Amino acid sequence: MERDLRIDLIRGYAMITICINHITWLLNKTYVTGFKIPSITHYGYSSAAEIFFFMSGCMVGLVYLNKDNSSQKLLNRAFHLFKTNIFLFISLVLVGLLLSSYTLSHITYLDYFYNNPTSSFINFIMLSYTPIFTDLLFIYTLLLLMSVPIAFVLEKSTKSFLVIIISIYIFSQFFPNFKLHNGAADSGLWSFNVLAYQFLFMIGILFGSKKLIYKLFNAIEKNTLTLCLPFSLFLFALVIKRYDILGFNDTWLIHKGNLGPLRIVHFFVVLSCLISGIHLLKKFKKSSTFLGIALIGRQSLSAFITSVLCAYVSLGFWLMSSQSPYLYLFLVLTSLTVMLIFSGIIDYKKKYNLSWFGFLPFKKKKSMICKLDQL
Numbered sequence: 533m534e535r536d537l538r539i540d541l542i543r544g545y546a547m548i549t550i551c552i553n554h555i556t557w558l559l560n561k562t563y564v565t566g567f568k569i570p571s572i573t574h575y576g577y578s579s580a581a582e583i584f585f586f587m588s589g590c591m592v593g594l595v596y597l598n599k600d601n602s603s604q605k606l607l608n609r610a611f612h613l614f615k616t617n618i619f620l621f622i623s624l625v626l627v628g629l630l631l632s633s634y635t636l637s638h639i640t641y642l643d644y645f646y647n648n649p650t651s652s653f654i655n656f657i658m659l660s661y662t663p664i665f666t667d668l669l670f671i672y673t674l675l676l677l678m679s680v681p682i683a684f685v686l687e688k689s690t691k692s693f694l695v696i697i698i699s700i701y702i703f704s705q706f707f708p709n710f711k712l713h714n715g716a717a718d719s720g721l722w723s724f725n726v727l728a729y730q731f732l733f734m735i736g737i738l739f740g741s742k743k744l745i746y747k748l749f750n751a752i753e754k755n756t757l758t759l760c761l762p763f764s765l766f767l768f769a770l771v772i773k774r775y776d777i778l779g780f781n782d783t784w785l786i787h788k789g790n791l792g793p794l795r796i797v798h799f800f801v802v803l804s805c806l807i808s809g810i811h812l813l814k815k816f817k818k819s820s821t822f823l824g825i826a827l828i829g830r831q832s833l834s835a836f837i838t839s840v841l842c843a844y845v846s847l848g849f850w851l852m853s854s855q856s857p858y859l860y861l862f863l864v865l866t867s868l869t870v871m872l873i874f875s876g877i878i879d880y881k882k883k884y885n886l887s888w889f890g891f892l893p894f895k896k897k898k899s900m901i902c903k904l905d906q907l
Contacts, residue, residue, distance in 0.1 A: 567860065
């Protein structure tokens with residue numbers, strides 16, 4: 533299956549934005565205010581997280597569904613993400629020990645582990661303890677497990693599929709605290725409600741399996757009117773949020789953890805803007821900037837792991853240094869560069885089927901996951 537550059541660019545944009553937002557959020561926890569690199573969150577009701585949940589589901593629909601033994605492949609992918617998150621957790625623990633900062637450990641919940649390593653690790657495996665940002669891969673793991681039976685329903689009836697995921701989403705809105713437990717968090721709960729975010733993930737699966745994502749591309753790229761309409765809606769949402777014209781700000785409608793319904797609407801506006809922007813700038817698709825963004829989108833799992841590690845390291849350097857706006861920009865740009873370089877290494881490794889040890893030829897046949905990496 534040939535990759536679609538537009539999908540990689542959208543995923544790459546989301547991953548870059550997530551990296552910037554993670555660093556900004558962590559540094560902001562030190563109560564140092566100042567210049568922040570703006571993202572779509574500043575201009576509307578949704579964030580890059582919604583884009584990535586949807587696009588990850590879309591890739592599941594494109595790669596796995598309507599294929600032989602799809603359920604087993606989804607289970608294998610879920611287990612792979614689970615193991616990857618354990619590797620990320622161990623790496624973050626080592627980073628925390630090397631930086632040796634109480635503030636860093638407290639902000640990231642690593643102090644919970646350092647105080648009782650054995651029980652904390654068991655809690656991590658049992659999904660009842662997650663340091664900052666490590667809950668995201670567990671969420672994807674759970675969503676992949678959920679997609680096995682729900683995808684089976686989709687193959688039989690699209691209407692039944694929609695009834696199930698909409699019902700689960702409605703339940704999450706009436707019971708917003710029905711979340712997984714996180715012993716280290718002040719609230720005692722996970723930041724994201726899995727039952728709410730399954731909606732975007734499953735809708736993504738629908739768009740991928742039924743090839744609706746390509747119909748969306750074609751519909752928006754059809755003419756000048758459809759290309760400009762998303763930007764008009766985006767500006768309309770910007771004005772409404774900025775001046776709180778409709779009184780939506782600080783209401784459940786835009787709650788991030790529970791994926792308020794207005795966030796879903798705004799996400800589709802942002803997605804349409806991205807599709808329009810990519811089409812309008814299609815003459816630059818071979819430029820180094822576009823290819824770099826697409827590379828990160830293509831190797832999204834590796835990019836995410838790198839971005840989280842860079843966010844923790846950035847916080848450590850921030851706490852040890854002058855905490856100036858220039859340092860903030862330096863940490864962000866350095867993290868993005870490292871993420872790009874590592875994504876390039878992984879891409880090269882997979883392209884030529886090489887092993888890590890000396891980049892020697894690896895004789896095992898490429899799997900579908902190697903061909904189309906997706907979170």
